[in-house]
Every structure is written in structure tokens, then in C-alpha cells.
Ligand SMILES: *[C@@H]1O[C@H](CO)[C@@H](O)[C@H](O)[C@H]1NC(C)=O
Ligand SMILES: *[C@@H]1O[C@H](CO)[C@@H](O)[C@H](O)[C@H]1NC(C)=O
Ligand SMILES: *[C@@H]1O[C@H](CO)[C@@H](O)[C@H](O)[C@H]1NC(C)=O
């Protein structure tokens with residue numbers, strides 16, 4: 222009798238012990254073990270992996286895609302872009318472009334990319350869906366039950382607004398006094414967008430800061446790619462300050478630090494400094510440049526003759542064209558962002 226009691230006792234004790242352990246493990250996993258399995262992407266050409274129609278803009282034309290996959294594939298680079306590196310970090314395939322969702326069903330499980338090159342949070346000069354419309358597409362996809370609430374809970378969003386709103390402002394309006402209020406408007410709209418994506422059930426929202434616009438080749442070409450335009454960089458700085466404040470506020474309103482800024486500005490600057498110190502390569506000089514005033518990377522004349530040149534070693538350039546990093550550029554940005562990316566796991 223006593224032996225049985227003792228056995229039962231230790232049995233229950235063991236059960237209790239085991240269930241306690243298990244609870245601890247589960248609790249630990251809930252707190253620290255977020256392992257994203259899907260990425261949803263919104264924004265512009267810094268993250269687009271093939272959404273824009275082949276007839277528009279340059280991402281489906283040579284020499285785009287030269288390094289990867291070896292031919293034009295809808296990316297605004299010679300190869301991979303930020304989306305691809307984020308997917309690599311998470312350990313999944315790059316999410317399928319929204320445009321191809323009906324023909325690549327097996328790839329839906331990695332999430333979906335709704336980003337369109339040339340777009341902003343507001344309408345731009347390019348007639349592609351703005352970010353609000355991209356989120357509408359996402360909402361429609363959720364409504365069609367492509368993704369369950371559990372899927373969304375184990376997913377990340379990447380939300381890029383890299384400056385098309387501002388180039389549109391300069392082209393359409395351009396008043397200096399109007400610029401700061403416009404930046405405030407852009408960040409407010411971006412904040413609403415991030416909140417909406419989180420509200421749809423996505424667990425973590427990553428938002429890149431604005432790159433140093435005054436260091437993009439389209440800006441530095443006037444100065445033979447020798448120095449950045451500090452006036453334009455300070456506009457990026459103002460956008461980034463407002464974004465920081467907005468994200469701090471969002472995180473204060475939500476429990477689990479759902480919103481994370483990826484410091485693209487800092488990552489670009491760090492890379493320029495590192496690459497610049499070699500003294501052999503000018504990090505502000507793009508690989509692919511137009512010949513003559515009105516041509517750019519990918520331009521051809523009426524007879525199909527190239528109006529651009531491509532450098533001998535794309536892997537030695539940070540920039541690919543007038544606004545976009547090369548694959549090598551994104552790779553070094555990714556290296557700089559890696560420590561911050563660890564934050565998505567907590
Ligand atoms: C986005 O585009 C839609 C459709 O063209 C338009 O109705 C809406 O006003 C735009 N949203 C913003 C924030 O500009
Ligand atoms: C353009 O600038 C003017 C004056 O600075 C301002 O009143 C107007 O709202 C601006 N338009 C846009 C679209 O920002
Ligand atoms: C720097 O950018 C500002 C704003 O776009 C422009 O007005 C100015 O001319 C630029 N400076 C140089 C040296 O290009």
C-alpha cells in the first residue's frame with residue numbers, strides 16, 4: 222500500500238514537474254520564440270520583386286537583373302533587393318509578387334509582396350497602386366482566406382517609403398515652405414498604413430528609415446558624384462525624426478513592440494564610409510549610367526541602340542542606377558541592419 226502511494230505520489234510529482242517544465246518552455250516560446258514564417262511587403266522599388274507591368278519603367282528591361290537571376294526579373298537592381306535579404310535572414314524564400322499569386326500557388330506560404338516600383342504613400346507620377354491600395358489588395362487576399370489569422374500572427378511586414386512622394390512633390394509643387402508640412406503629411410499617412418497592417422493581424426512591422434536622398438546618384442551627378450547634397454539629406458533627417466517619434470508612440474500604444482525601424486539612412490552612410498576608405502572606388506558612383514542628358518540606365522534609342530553604359534564590375538559598386546543600390550549595395554546594407562533585425566525575435 223505504502224509503495225503504491227509512494228509510487229503514485231512520485232508519479233503525480235513527476236507529472237506536475239513535467240507540466241511545469243512544459244509551461245515554462247511554452248511561456249518562453251511565447252515571449253521570445255517568435256519565428257516568422259511569412260513576409261508581407263508594401264511600398265516601392267526598394268522592395269518590389271516583380272509587380273510592375275513589363276511595359277512600365279525599367280525593371281523588366283536589360284541590364285536589370287544582370288547579376289541575379291541573370292536576366293531582367295522585375296527588380297530595380299542588378300540582382301537581389303532588400304526583400305530578398307530579409308527573407309534570407311528569416312530563413313524563407315522571397316515572398317511571391319502579388320502579380321504572380323495565381324500562377325505560383327506553392328509559393329504563397331512565404332507571404333506576398335504587394336510593393337510596386339515608383340509608388341509612394343500618396344499618388345506619384347507613376348500610375349501604380351499607392352500604398353493604401355496595396356494594403357487594400359492585402360485585405361482582399363485575407364478575405365479570400367489565403368492566409369489564416371494564425372498565419373498572420375507568425376508573419377512580418379516590410380513597409381518601404383523610400384522617397385517617391387518627395388520626388389513627386391518636387392516635380393509637381395516644389396515650394397520650399399511647403400516641404401516640411403508635406404513631410405509631416407507623408408509620415409502621418411505612413412503611420413496610419415503601418416497601424417492598419419498591424420490591425421489586420423501581422424505581428425511585426427519593419428519600416429526602413431528614409432535613405433540619405435542627397436547621396437543618391439541622381440542628386441550627386443551634378444557634383445560628379447563627389448559629395449552628397451546636405452540640404453536634401455537634412456530633409457531625410459527630418460522625415461526620419463518624425464518617423465522615430467511616430468514609431469515610439471505606436472509602440473507605446475501596443476504591447477509587444479510591434480513596430481521596428483530599420484535604419485537605412487545609417488546603413489547607407491556606414492557603407493559609404495567603409496567603401497570610401499579603400500580610396501580606389503567612389504562609393505557614390507553608380508554602375509549603370511545613361512549616356513547624355515535624357516537617358517538613364519536601360520534607355521535605348523528608336524533603333525534599340527543602348528544609351529547607357531554598365532561598369533565592368535557591378536559587385537564593386539554600391540549603387541546600380543540613379544536611385545537604387547546594386548545587389549552588392551543591398552548586401553552591405555543588410556550586414557549593417559542585421560543586429561537590429563535580431564529585434565524581430567523579441
Ligand atoms: C490611393 O489611390 C486610391 C485609388 O486611386 C485613391 O482613391 C486614394 O485616395 C489614394 N490614397 C492616398 C492616401 O493617396
Ligand atoms: C503646394 O504648395 C502650396 C504652397 O506651399 C500648398 O498650399 C499646397 O497644399 C501644396 N500642394 C501639395 C499637393 O502639397
Ligand atoms: C541641393 O539640393 C537642393 C534641394 O533640392 C537644391 O536646391 C540645391 O541646388 C542642391 N545643391 C547642389 C549643390 O546641387
Ligand SMILES: *[C@@H]1O[C@H](CO)[C@@H](O)[C@H](O)[C@H]1NC(C)=O
Pocket residue numbers: 469470473
Ligand atoms: C505612453 O503612454 C502613456 C499613457 O498611455 C503616457 O503617459 C506616456 O507619456 C507615453 N509615453 C511616450 C513615450 O509616449
